[in-house]
Amino acid sequence: MRKLKKDEQNKSALSVQKGIVAPENINNNSIQNFKLKRKTQKSAEEYFNGIIQGDINILSQAITLVESTLQKHIDLSQDIINKCLLYSGKSIRIGFTGVPGVGKSSIIETLGIHLINKGKKIAVLAIDPSSQNSGGSILGDKTRMEELSVSENAFIRPSPAAGSLGGVTRKTAETIILCEAAGFDIIFIETVGVGQSEIAVHSMTDFFLLLMLAGAGDELQGIKRGIMEMADAVVITKADGDNITKAKAATTEYKNALHLFPANKSGWTPVVTTVSAYTSDGINELWGIIENYEKVTKENGYFELKRKKQLKYRMFETIDNELKRRFYQNPEISSKLTELESSVEAGIISPYFAAKTIMEEK
Numbered sequence: 578m579r580k581l582k583k584d585e586q587n588k589s590a591l592s593v594q595k596g597i598v599a600p601e602n603i604n605n606n607s608i609q610n611f612k613l614k615r616k617t618q619k620s621a622e623e624y625f626n627g628i629i630q631g632d633i634n635i636l637s638q639a640i641t642l643v644e645s646t647l648q649k650h651i652d653l654s655q656d657i658i659n660k661c662l663l664y665s666g667k668s669i670r671i672g673f674t675g676v677p678g679v680g681k682s683s684i685i686e687t688l689g690i691h692l693i694n695k696g697k698k699i700a701v702l703a704i705d706p707s708s709q710n711s712g713g714s715i716l717g718d719k720t721r722m723e724e725l726s727v728s729e730n731a732f733i734r735p736s737p738a739a740g741s742l743g744g745v746t747r748k749t750a751e752t753i754i755l756c757e758a759a760g761f762d763i764i765f766i767e768t769v770g771v772g773q774s775e776i777a778v779h780s781m782t783d784f785f786l787l788l789m790l791a792g793a794g795d796e797l798q799g800i801k802r803g804i805m806e807m808a809d810a811v812v813i814t815k816a817d818g819d820n821i822t823k824a825k826a827a828t829t830e831y832k833n834a835l836h837l838f839p840a841n842k843s844g845w846t847p848v849v850t851t852v853s854a855y856t857s858d859g860i861n862e863l864w865g866i867i868e869n870y871e872k873v874t875k876e877n878g879y880f881e882l883k884r885k886k887q888l889k890y891r892m893f894e895t896i897d898n899e900l901k902r903r904f905y906q907n908p909e910i911s912s913k914l915t916e917l918e919s920s921v922e923a924g925i926i927s928p929y930f931a932a933k934t935i936m937e938e939k
């Protein structure tokens with residue numbers, strides 16, 4: 578496909594103006610939705626062949642199918658994913674979390690460029706269940722990751738704008754498979770440090786990074802103990818200029834805090850480190866930490882074990898969601914539920930009895 582020239586993009590109605598909802602895909606793919614509709618659809622085989630040849634446009638179109646709510650798109654995307662599975666799994670998947678403003682996109686940009694210079698191919702994905710309301714609050718801004726977004730060896734895809742976290746999680750997990758089959762050997766997944774989305778990212782990554790600001794306090798940063806416990810590394814960001822001393826002090830603090838957690842099943846002791854995305858100080862060391870993790874956990878078998886657990890978790894999660902969906906969408910159940918709700922509210926029957934009654938409904 579011919580790429581749009583810069584002045585053509587600006588003229589296009591699909592180009593992004595300041596203050597308008599962000600594009601669906603930074604890498605020039607906001608036009609994919611339109612193209613998918615206009616073109617005769619390819620077969621699963623054609624998508625698969627394009628993907629394994631590293632064709633970014635076909636990859637983007639396949640991701641659009643994964644994100645679609647149309648059943649025929651979902652079915653086609655499942656065929657493509659099944660074909661791609663054998664070609665996937667060879668990357669390292671790295672999760673990034675931290676409050677807005679902590680420096681996630683800056684670190685992803687600096688680390689990403691560092692790795693591209695080492696000959697790697699990077700895909701950057703996001704999980705943001707709130708993106709439906711905000712029009713894609715993370716990775717949706719074209720000005721972020723400026724250098725990475727124009728690199729041939731980077732593929733950046735904002736969070737799918739779906740309502741439920743479960744939906745966004747499935748789409749991102751499936752997008753990982755497609756990106757890996759397309760030859761991306763490092764997958765970054767970004768999420769904002771609020772709510773349940775960290776758990777979702779943790780459930781699909783090999784290495785989980787928690788980004789923290791020095792001197793801002795845990796509560797201020799909305800970081801719960803559970804999130805700290807999931808981290809394979811805590812990274813104190815913006816360690817440059819006047820901030821260096823504060824960042825070093827924060828390192829000691831977090832090292833002490835992490836000591837209080839029980840030993841990890843991975844055989845890996847979480848590391849605390851400082852990084853500046855501006856000066857690149859600490860970037861090489863951070864990558865060294867991730868490589869070391871990969872080495873240690875591949876040797877002790879935890880890497881594979883974790884991935885297998887994640888796959889099983891995903892299967893049961895999908896079954897759970899599907900059971901719930903079928904149950905609540907059943908018209909008889911829903912009318913019976915309305916009756917039971919009123920009886921529970923009126924105090925005629927107990928919530929427990931009501932639940933038992935509906936579960937026994939044939």
Ligand code: GDP
Binds near residue numbers: 676680816
């Ligand atoms: P995100 O919301 O977590 O993705 O954070 P951003 O990467 O957008 O960064 C938030 C702000 O912090 C921006 O104004 C950046 O310019 C600034 N920032 C990011 N990284 C650094 C850094 O390494 N040093 C300094 N001094 N500022 C940084």
